Amino acid sequence: MIKKLKNYKILCIYVVRKIIDTQMKIEEIIEKVNEILVEEFEVDAEVIEADKNLKQTLDLDSLDYVDLVVIIESNFGVKLVEADFIGMVTFQDFYNIINNKIVAKNA
Secondary structure, three states: OHHHHHHHHHHHHHHHHHHHHHHHHHHHHHHHHHHHHHHHHOOOHHHOOOOOEHHHHHOOOHHHHHHHHHHHHHHHOOOOOHHHHOOOOEHHHHHHHHHHHHHHHHO
16 A cells, blocks of 8 residues: 555656646747747737737738748747647647647657
8 A cells, every 4th residue: 555655656746747847848938939939030029928819910921931830840849730720829829839749749
């Protein structure tokens, strides 16, 4: 019984650390994505807010979006496809897509 409790405790610690690691990564993702938008697409950092509409705020043309996808893929090591963008509205949605891709890749 004691051994089972120790194993359970170890599992709980592992899960908590994974949650903390994921939370840290989403913050890093947000920071890096925003940095890319500012540096590569000359977006004013002050207009980037998690709950704002990404497409309306960025006002990028279709070639800019292709460039954005390529830059995101090269910086985060994940592959983005058209289906990933279905239902994406806000910057937070975009961050979440990247985060989910990274989590799936590392699973």
